[in-house]
Amino acid sequence: MDENGPLRKPFSYQLTGMVHITKQNPEPWYREGLRFECIRCGRCCRSQGIVWVSPEECSAIADFLGVSQDVLIRDYLLECEHGFVLRDHLDMSCVMLQGDRCIIYPARPHQCRSYPFWAEILESRDAWLSEASRCPGINRGRLWSFRDIRERMLK
Incomplete structure (x- = not known):
């Protein structure tokens, strides 16, 4: 985490974190669920970090934008x-x-x-509350059960 919030991590990191959380602590601090509702404010899109895009997602994004994958790669993506x-x-x-x-x-x-159900944000109540200071959708709206959260991370 940096002063602007958690660094956007690759999906494999999130999976590793979730496996770690569930194996190390079958009763995580958020076992009663967490409230979150995206209000589409864009704050989560303004922090330093990396968003990984799978080949399937590249195709879906290109289709949604109505551009070729070559144009998507040229104008919107970096290859690493x-x-x-x-x-x-x-x-x-x-x-x-x-x-x-x-x-x-x-x-x-x-x-x-x-987002915001990333391993580094779910690591502790303090990490969740810290992220809530940046994201107005945290702690409001829908109550996500532990099962909902796990499924959202693993989809």
Whole structure:
């Protein structure tokens, strides 16, 4: 975590974290569930970090934007050793953020869909509350059960 919030981690990290949480602590601190409702404010898209995009997600995003995968890769993604990541603007916000809105919200990557249920945010109540100071959707809206949270992380 940095002063701007948790670094966006690759999905494999989230899975590893979830396995660690459930094996090490079958009764996590959030066993009664957590409240979260995305209000589409875009704050989670403005922190330093990396959003990994799978080949399937590349295809879905390109289709949603109505562009070829070549155009998607050229204009919106960076290729790295382990695949593709979304580019950031100079201010570190996600390239898919325009104003306060994600332009690919219905087709956004799993990593974005699973926020705020990331291993580093669920690590402790303090980490959750720290993230809540940045995300106005945390601790409001729908009550997500432990099972809901686990399923959202693993989808």
